[in-house]
Amino acid sequence: MTTCNEKSKGVQKELLRIIQSNDIQPILEIIAITIDEVRADSKQLPQLYNRICPLIPARSKYNKRYWMAAYVLYYSRAQFKELLDALKKVDHEIRKLYKYLGNLEKKDKRRKRKDVLSLEYLYSMTLENLYELQHNRKVILEEVKRIVRQLVE
Numbered sequence: 001m002t003t004c005n006e007k008s009k010g011v012q013k014e015l016l017r018i019i020q021s022n023d024i025q026p027i028l029e030i031i032a033i034t035i036d037e038v039r040a041d042s043k044q045l046p047q048l049y050n051r052i053c054p055l056i057p058a059r060s061k062y063n064k065r066y067w068m069a070a071y072v073l074y075y076s077r078a079q080f081k082e083l084l085d086a087l088k089k090v091d092h093e094i095r096k097l098y099k100y101l102g103n104l105e106k107k108d109k110r111r112k113r114k115d116v117l118s119l120e121y122l123y124s125m126t127l128e129n130l131y132e133l134q135h136n137r138k139v140i141l142e143e144v145k146r147i148v149r150q151l152v153e
Helices: 002-020 025-038 045-055 064-075 077-110 113-152
Strands: none
Touching: 002 045, 002 064, 025 064, 025 077, 025 113, 045 064, 064 077, 064 113, 077 113
């Protein structure tokens, strides 16, 4: 009995770590939203809720939907690992581009007229890259949504 209780506590700690992780937050949010969307039509969601219910602390500050999303992510992490890695990479590149755009804007204010065209070109190319990365991010999150639907419907 103690072993089962220890295992449950371990899973509970891991679920809490997932919920609190900033890196996983975008995927966790998409999973939670998708669970809400399929709630009425899902045959597996009540079973999932019954499995997760004992793992949710009585005084949890997190909504039950986040615990369910963390549970789905925890037990299906192999399916999400590649997507999570890709999302982290895209988010990192987006942050780098925003920083680069900020630097270009600062340089633009200090430059003379002849350099403006080259800065505008760099700025437009950077924006194109940023839009492409944002599109890639959206595609990754849509794939997460598709996988979650398969898991819980």
